[in-house]
Structures are given as C-alpha cells and as structure tokens.
Amino acid sequence: MNRIILPLVFLISAFSWSQDIVINELDADSPSTDTAEFVELKSMTPNFSTDGYILVFFNGSDSGGDSSYMVIDLDGYSTDNNGLLLIGSGGVSPFPQVLIAENVIQNGADAVGLYLASVDDFPEGTLATQTNLIDALVYDTNDADDVGLLALLGETNQYNDNGTNANPKSIQRFVDGMGVESFSTVTPTPRRENDCSGIPINPVAISVMETQYDEGATFEITFTAESNVTSDLNFTISLDNYGFNSSDFTGNLNLTIPNGSNSTTTTISLVDDAADEGDEVIQIHFLDLVEPIVPSNNYVEVRVVDNDFTMAPWGTPIQPTTTFVQSTQPTGYYDSLDGLAGNALRQALQDIIADPTTVRAQTYADVIDILKEADQNPENSNQVWLLYTEEGRPKLDLQTSSNNSGKWNREHTFPRSRGGFFDIEEDEIADGIDVFWTTKADSLRHGNSDAHALRAADASENSSRGNQHYGQYVGPTGTLGSFRGDVARSVLYMEIRYNGLQVVNGFPNTTGQLGDLVTLLDWHRNDPPDDFEMNRNNVVYNWQKNRNPFIDQPLLVEYIWGTNIGDIWMQSLSTIDNEQLEISIYPNPTTGRIYFSGINNTAKVEIFSVEGKLLKQYQSVDNYIDLDLASGLYMLNLINNNQSVIRKIIIE
Known part of the structure; x- marks a missing residue:
C-alpha cells in the first residue's frame, strides 16, 4: 500500500462527483495537543443539507480492532456558500460550523467514514463496513498501513499526515481541470477551498486583554476582521452562559465595524452585587454573522471572580479544627460492632458500609459534583481544596481537556490500575443524587466512583503520583503532609468496603493490593481526623448512604490492622477523647x-x-x-x- 509523503500526489479516480458530498480535508494531529483537529466535507452544490448523514471514526489499532469509537450526527447542518462544512474543535480557525471536543480524533492508523445512516447503526465498537458508505478516508501519522481497515472500507490507499507543530499539515482532496481526484498533504485550509478558489471568507476574531476579571471591573472586547469590510458590518454578540446574564453586566452588544475598517470595540462593566453566585464564566459569542463574514473564533471565555464567597467555621487541613463538625451518622449506626473482634469485626463493619439495601453507587461523572461539595475549600466556597498540594483552586478549573496545567481532577487514592476498577458508558452521565446503582461488597467496579476514596487533586500532581504505592509516594516536596491520614483512612476503607482489595506491607504488583500498610498506619496515627474530613464524610454519606468508619471511629484501625488486633471492640472506647x-x-x-x-x-x-x-x-x-x-x-x-x-x- 502507498502512503502520501509531501510533495507526492496520488490519483484516485476520474469520477470525483459521483457523490453529492465527500470528505475534503482531514487534520487529525494539529498541534501535538490536538486542539485544532478537524474534518471538512464538501458538497457538489452550496448550502447542501447534511440531514441523514453521519461521520463515523474507526480505530485501527490492535485494541481498536478497526471498529468505531465516535459518531457525529450531521442532522440540522448544511454546507456553506462554497459547499464546505467544517467539523472541528474550538482551536480551529475559522471557527467550525460543527463543534466537537478537543483531542477526540485519533491519530492513526485510523479512518473516518461518511455514511447515509443513523447514529444508532454504529454503536461503539462496530466493525468498519461499506454498507451505506458514501466516502471514506484511511489515514495515519507515520504509521504502517492498516490493510484490514482498507479492505473493510473498500479503499486502496492510506494517507499520511506527517505535520509537525512548527509545520502543520492536513490531508486534502484536489480535483484537476479534467475532473481527476487526488489527495496531498499540505498546509491546512479549514473552511477555505483547498485550491484557493471559491468565494473568499472574512473571519472576525474576538479578543480581550485578560481572561479573568473581578466583579465590579470594566474591560474591553475587540473584534477584528481579517480584511477591511467593504460596507458597514453590523452584528450582535451575547455574553450569556448558564447563570451569567444581562443582570450581571452593562455594555453595548450591538456593534458595527465601519466601512473601510476592520475592527470595533465595546466596553463591558461587571456588576458587583451582594449575591454569593460563585465564580462565573462569560462566553463571548456571535449571534448573527452572515457569510462571507464568519467567526474566526467564538465562545471566548472570560472568568468573573465572585467576591462574595463564604467561609466555613472550620479550618483547612493545614490549619485543622476538630470541634465544629459533628458526624451525621444515624443513631446506632455502629452498634452491631460492639463485642466483636478479628474477622467477625471486619465482617460486621463491611455489612454496614456495603449493605446493598441502603448503600448507593453514583456515576463517575457524579463524583465531580460530590467533590465540589465534599472538598470545598473552607476558606473560599468557590474553590476546592487540593489533596496533595494543600491549596485551594477554583472549582471552574476542573480539567476538561488534555491540558492539565493549573487544573484539578479526580484522584483515586486507591489507583484504578491496582484496584482493577473500570468505568462504563453510563459513568459519563452526571444524573444526580437521586439516580444510582444498587451496590454490594462484591461490586468491585463501583470502586471506580466511590467518593470516599476519590479526592480533588492538582492534575499534574495526580499524574506524577500515577499508581505509586504510598510510601513510594509521600507527596510534593515542601508540603506539610496534611493529606496523609486522610489517604490512609480512605484506602483502609476500600479494603473493608470491597471484596478483592487489600492494603499490605511493601509495594506489591498484584492487582487488588496496595501498599504500604506500615506507612499508612503511621500516617493515620499521626494525622487524626479533623473537621474538614468529618464534613466530607457527611457529604459523601448524603450521596452514597455509607460512611468511612475510620473517620467516625478512628480507633477501629487499631482493632483491624494495628495494636489491638484480636481485642474486643466497644464503641465507648472510641469516645473518650471527644467526650x-x-x-x-x-x-x-x-x-x-x-x-x-x-x-x-x-x-x-x-x-x-x-x-x-x-x-x-x-x-x-x-x-x-x-x-x-x-x-x-x-x-x-x-x-x-x-x-x-x-x-x-x-x-x-
């Protein structure tokens, strides 16, 4: 099989317009962070409706098995005056008519197929097929040819996108004066004809000086066209986004770029109200641009920092308090443990925290909402408290793309790879506190979304920790270690909650085991529960209907793993310190x-x-x-x- 290496051109056929619409251009790898990847379609006639069409993406790797991993429904869209429809992520300029997330088009060897079919025809993992196929492009990024994928789609050539960050490339379709179709790898031309023909577009860009302002601040938004306009360009913008609306600002949203000019500016004044709304995000976006005027970028985000945040009466883990938050455990929650020892004590404890008649499992997406409440920074209600780095971070800085700088995400204190946890498609849906799965001690999969063992953490530090055992990993240099008792109690909870998990001495490589027990016992003893940890125990209990007993009854750790193994447990022993x-x-x-x-x-x-x-x-x-x-x-x-x-x- 042949691959295209610039400047070679490969002839495909002499009947290029046997279809109404074809794949015109593909960039699966620009730049290396994949924030500007796109697919462009071209119709034989302009303003062509794509109702009934879908784009299907196939994974040609060994694990992907030449099967579908993503489907895009094109109902409700149409090509533009040049017959082009741009499908891409927000980093593509001009801004795509069909917006998709960043970093979702895989690099190859893979394929994209245009079908006249329903999205229901291609559930995830569907083998590539020629049934209802209109057009297909098999591609790679310096990978070997996927002979099987080519055969499944009826293609004979696989095309190589060999661009770099400094010199990005895309795979483009060309048709010569004789109607002969070919593909070449050259500089990307999203929403413009590959041969520079067609009706010229004039993209307008949105820019602001800063991406964050405090309530009460004033800032300017500038709109700049690529070329001077030939008549007054009147257009309207919106700043609305969820809770942010016209009550939160003043300023002109009906704008004009004068004839012969290429820019205009509006001034926005943010209202400083007394409401604790939390930090909000403005989305600056066009409402009514008409071709050939198109957005260069769109939905530009500006954060508005709310100065009306609240503070809890209790302290952060580095300034702990222990007298403000009381356990919300039901009366008699732990009574069944009294008089027990050894394995009987373990079993009775599991019967409480894994009781399938009361305990609930939420989705992995729900965990984000749980952490925003459970790990809220006591000093600022608009932030979460980060586990290892011991600092607050805005809740809005949740990692949602491949960029993890300055972001937070969900840290499994008992790593997924060591616990054998996994998620399913339904885990991607945040369906709220009242929708849940029934769960029991053998439901190990639910350990993936158990909020007692998930914490808000700096995304980069989470990556640095990886799946290291505690003892191998002790936290960032220079921190106070205020997280150590918290993580000890969370992973000890996991051993009791789920069959198949164990905290052991050393650094094992056996799935289901995590170390180091000696280290974690020391961490538990030297960093006892505080108000922050008790509050998160209460919050998680509200969602999952189970508690971490080692926060409520920290002495239990000694009776199961420590100095009191084999001794009979009585709750009165655990209340001496507090009462x-x-x-x-x-x-x-x-x-x-x-x-x-x-x-x-x-x-x-x-x-x-x-x-x-x-x-x-x-x-x-x-x-x-x-x-x-x-x-x-x-x-x-x-x-x-x-x-x-x-x-x-x-x-x-």
Missing part, C-alpha cells in the same frame, strides 16, 4: 508557646513530626510549654488522667 477529655490547646498556629486549660493535676505531652518521629517529651505539664522547633506542622499528644488527645500544631 471525656475536655482540654483546650491554644493558640494554634503559635509562635512557640502553647497554653492548656482543663488539665486535672499535671499532664504528659509528646511532640511528633508528621512522619511519626518523637521529637520532644514533657513529663509534667501544668499551664503551658515552650516549643523550640522550626516552623512547620507537628502532632501534639497530651495524656491526662489515663486519657489522651491528639492535635495538629502549626508553628509559624
């Missing part, structure tokens, strides 16, 4: 001196590093101690009247 030892420790953060109130007689105080190393001991403490330690996070264990309380202490 009987009423001691105040302040100030926190401190510059060095810590005061105590509520001590009976004298107490013993131990100071540990976040890694669990004992740093200082005070054998007879009355009212205060002086800590001669460097700035950072420490664990304070106070023992009084045979009872103890553990607190995080920050030294400034």
Whole structure:
C-alpha cells in the first residue's frame, strides 16, 4: 500500500462527483495537543443539507480492532456558500460550523467514514463496513498501513499526515481541470477551498486583554476582521452562559465595524452585587454573522471572580479544627460492632458500609459534583481544596481537556490500575443524587466512583503520583503532609468496603493490593481526623448512604490492622477523647508557646513530626510549654488522667 509523503500526489479516480458530498480535508494531529483537529466535507452544490448523514471514526489499532469509537450526527447542518462544512474543535480557525471536543480524533492508523445512516447503526465498537458508505478516508501519522481497515472500507490507499507543530499539515482532496481526484498533504485550509478558489471568507476574531476579571471591573472586547469590510458590518454578540446574564453586566452588544475598517470595540462593566453566585464564566459569542463574514473564533471565555464567597467555621487541613463538625451518622449506626473482634469485626463493619439495601453507587461523572461539595475549600466556597498540594483552586478549573496545567481532577487514592476498577458508558452521565446503582461488597467496579476514596487533586500532581504505592509516594516536596491520614483512612476503607482489595506491607504488583500498610498506619496515627474530613464524610454519606468508619471511629484501625488486633471492640472506647477529655490547646498556629486549660493535676505531652518521629517529651505539664522547633506542622499528644488527645500544631 502507498502512503502520501509531501510533495507526492496520488490519483484516485476520474469520477470525483459521483457523490453529492465527500470528505475534503482531514487534520487529525494539529498541534501535538490536538486542539485544532478537524474534518471538512464538501458538497457538489452550496448550502447542501447534511440531514441523514453521519461521520463515523474507526480505530485501527490492535485494541481498536478497526471498529468505531465516535459518531457525529450531521442532522440540522448544511454546507456553506462554497459547499464546505467544517467539523472541528474550538482551536480551529475559522471557527467550525460543527463543534466537537478537543483531542477526540485519533491519530492513526485510523479512518473516518461518511455514511447515509443513523447514529444508532454504529454503536461503539462496530466493525468498519461499506454498507451505506458514501466516502471514506484511511489515514495515519507515520504509521504502517492498516490493510484490514482498507479492505473493510473498500479503499486502496492510506494517507499520511506527517505535520509537525512548527509545520502543520492536513490531508486534502484536489480535483484537476479534467475532473481527476487526488489527495496531498499540505498546509491546512479549514473552511477555505483547498485550491484557493471559491468565494473568499472574512473571519472576525474576538479578543480581550485578560481572561479573568473581578466583579465590579470594566474591560474591553475587540473584534477584528481579517480584511477591511467593504460596507458597514453590523452584528450582535451575547455574553450569556448558564447563570451569567444581562443582570450581571452593562455594555453595548450591538456593534458595527465601519466601512473601510476592520475592527470595533465595546466596553463591558461587571456588576458587583451582594449575591454569593460563585465564580462565573462569560462566553463571548456571535449571534448573527452572515457569510462571507464568519467567526474566526467564538465562545471566548472570560472568568468573573465572585467576591462574595463564604467561609466555613472550620479550618483547612493545614490549619485543622476538630470541634465544629459533628458526624451525621444515624443513631446506632455502629452498634452491631460492639463485642466483636478479628474477622467477625471486619465482617460486621463491611455489612454496614456495603449493605446493598441502603448503600448507593453514583456515576463517575457524579463524583465531580460530590467533590465540589465534599472538598470545598473552607476558606473560599468557590474553590476546592487540593489533596496533595494543600491549596485551594477554583472549582471552574476542573480539567476538561488534555491540558492539565493549573487544573484539578479526580484522584483515586486507591489507583484504578491496582484496584482493577473500570468505568462504563453510563459513568459519563452526571444524573444526580437521586439516580444510582444498587451496590454490594462484591461490586468491585463501583470502586471506580466511590467518593470516599476519590479526592480533588492538582492534575499534574495526580499524574506524577500515577499508581505509586504510598510510601513510594509521600507527596510534593515542601508540603506539610496534611493529606496523609486522610489517604490512609480512605484506602483502609476500600479494603473493608470491597471484596478483592487489600492494603499490605511493601509495594506489591498484584492487582487488588496496595501498599504500604506500615506507612499508612503511621500516617493515620499521626494525622487524626479533623473537621474538614468529618464534613466530607457527611457529604459523601448524603450521596452514597455509607460512611468511612475510620473517620467516625478512628480507633477501629487499631482493632483491624494495628495494636489491638484480636481485642474486643466497644464503641465507648472510641469516645473518650471527644467526650471525656475536655482540654483546650491554644493558640494554634503559635509562635512557640502553647497554653492548656482543663488539665486535672499535671499532664504528659509528646511532640511528633508528621512522619511519626518523637521529637520532644514533657513529663509534667501544668499551664503551658515552650516549643523550640522550626516552623512547620507537628502532632501534639497530651495524656491526662489515663486519657489522651491528639492535635495538629502549626508553628509559624
């Protein structure tokens, strides 16, 4: 089989217009981040309706099996004055008539087929076929020919898109003066005739100085045409997007580029109201451009930062509190555990948190909404708190494309690849709290979307962690380690919740196992639950109807994995710290001196590093101690009247 390498041209046929519409151009790899990939169709006549047509994309890899992975319904669209229909992502200029997500057209060896058929005819994984096929293009990006895919689609040539970031290329169809059709790989020409003929278009671009403004700010939007207009160009724009509407700004949306000019500007003033609406996103988009005037870009986003965010009364994990949030567990939730030990205790605990009559599983898409609530930054209701990097990030910065810089996403504390979790097509639908699956202890697949073990995390750091075991991965350099107890309790929960999972010593390679147990037990002991973690336990319980027992009853960890294995569990043992030892420790953060109130007689105080190393001991403490330690996070264990309380202490 032959592949095109610039500047070679391959002749295909001498009956190029036997079809009403054909595939005219394809760019599956521009640039390497795939933010400007597109397919262009061309009809024999202009303004041709594509009702009844679909585009089907086939995966020629070994895993893809020459089968469909995406279908685009072309109902409701038509080609333009030049007979062109551009289907692409938002990074393509001029802006596509049919918008698709970034990075969804695979690079090859693959194919795209134009069919006169229904999307229902091509469920995902349908083998490539010539039935109802109008046109097809088999292509690659410096890959070997896929002989099987060529045969299935009745094609004889596979075409190579060998562009680079500096020199992008697309596969383009040409017809010479004799009507002979050929394909060549040259510089992309989206929504323009490949041979530079046709009616010239004049794209208009939207630009702003910044992509983020505070409520109350004023900014300009500039509109610039590629060429000077030959008569006054009047057009209308909109800024509306979900909750952002005309009540949130003032400014002129009916604009004119004067004859002989190529630009105009409007000034937008953002209303500073008192409502806590959360951060919002403006979408600047054209409403009524008419060919040959077309959008160069569109739906340009500008963030409006709401200054009316709320703050929770409890602290972040790096400034923890433990007195504001109470468990919302139902009365008697853990009563069935009393008097049990060993495997009987384990089983009884699983019976509670995996009870198929009450526990629910949500979709993986629902988890985004759960995390926006469960991991909300206590200091700013418009942000999530990021697990490993210990910082707030706007909820709007959720990763939705291949670009992960400055974004957050969903981190599996028990990695999917180690747990054997997977998702299904229905997991892509966020259908809300009242739509759920029944789940049980053997429903291991549901571990993929169990919010007790999913956290908001910096997308780049999530990638850096990968599927490393804890102990191999200890978090970013320079952080306080405030996440360590949280992740320990989340993965220990997973062992009890799902059959087939186990937390073990070391760094195993067996699916279903995660390490390192010794490390995680240390993390649990030295980073006890705080208000932030209890609040997220309450939020997740509201969705899933089960709780993480090691947040509600942290001493249970010792009875299952730690120093009390084999001992009989009684709930009263777990309530001593919170209900009987009423001691105040302040100030926190401190510059060095810590005061105590509520001590009976004298107490013993131990100071540990976040890694669990004992740093200082005070054998007879009355009212205060002086800590001669460097700035950072420490664990304070106070023992009084045979009872103890553990607190995080920050030294400034």
